[in-house]
Amino acid sequence: MKKTVRFLYINIILHVLIWGLVLSLPYLISSAENEYKIGPVPGLFFSLAGCLHLFIFYFNAFFLIPGLLNRRLWWVYIPASALLIIGSFQLKYHMLLWWFPEVLKDMAAYKFVFAPSIVVFIISIVYRKVLDKLQYDRLQQKIKAEQLSTELKFLRSQISPHFLFNVLTNLVSLARKKSDQMEPALIMLSDLMRYSLYDTQIVKVPLAKEMAYLNNYIALQRLRFGDDVDIQYHTGQNIENENYTIEPMLLIPFVENAFKHGTGYLENPVIRIHVSIKNDQLVFEVENQIDQKPGASKDESSGIGLANVKSRLDLLYKDRHDLKIKTDKGMFHIVLTLMLK
Structure with a gap:
């Protein structure tokens, strides 16, 4: 139990550190004079899009895959995933249209704006599969340990009656x-x-x-x-x-x-x-x-x-x-x- 709680805490801390680093990346490697840009993408948009990527990652990894894909509901998972990606495209487009219209004029910036949604989505699938494999392995170890414990209890239970029979035979001999x-x-x-x-x-x-x-x-x-x-x-x-x-x-x-x-x-x-x-x-x-x-x-x-x-x-x-x-x-x-x- 303690190992499970410790693993959970470590996992949460790692996620917070990784996403904190991603969201603050423009402010770490760029400057205010350059609007904290990473390539053609302004720092503020990068951080806002990062929040959207965060939602895509966890929504797919902890809701869509466990609730739909792992239950073999492909006909629901595929349109739901497409809706998630397309919805992120639309949200990004309107953020650019309202706050950063100059980026829309640069066609070369589009791959830096829209492609990350797909990349994060794929990474979330890989992450979920790795997490499921780890959980499966832990479950198998637990089952194996329980089976071992049950088998040992059974083997030990065979010993006492057999031993008692032999010792009582000894005592009968002494009594005679x-x-x-x-x-x-x-x-x-x-x-x-x-x-x-x-x-x-x-x-x-x-x-x-x-x-x-x-x-x-x-x-x-x-x-x-x-x-x-x-x-x-x-x-x-x-x-x-x-x-x-x-x-x-x-x-x-x-x-x-x-x-x-x-x-x-x-x-x-x-x-x-x-x-x-x-x-x-x-x-x-x-x-x-x-x-x-x-x-x-x-x-x-x-x-x-x-x-x-x-x-x-x-x-x-x-x-x-x-x-x-x-x-x-x-x-x-x-x-x-x-x-x-």
């Missing part, structure tokens, strides 16, 4: 074991839900918050699996630098995917997660074993998280990220490289 870790697990779940429900509504969050979310999630998984799964989680020293921001809930789908497909009936499962930052570039690696037996996919929602995060990366980090996914010898490995600044 009658674990003493149930209370701290519930506290961690509370922090996780607060983050996923409230903090993710903003465009970007501090990287430290995203990492705290990831830490709590992995802690819950450690409580759930104990020594049954070898969880190797390492982070760099400056990973929680408050100067960095990131799209919320961007990293967790990769980790969810690793625990979904890297546990279960696998023998001695290992999940490796490594996060580091170098030169304002986040490097996020997740590696897990996979069950290569046919039909080993756990449920119909498999792949939703990864497809989701790929869409968000394309929307928000286009040309600023690199995602490598590979499967080799029973290991699923992803490497996400993300420019944070």
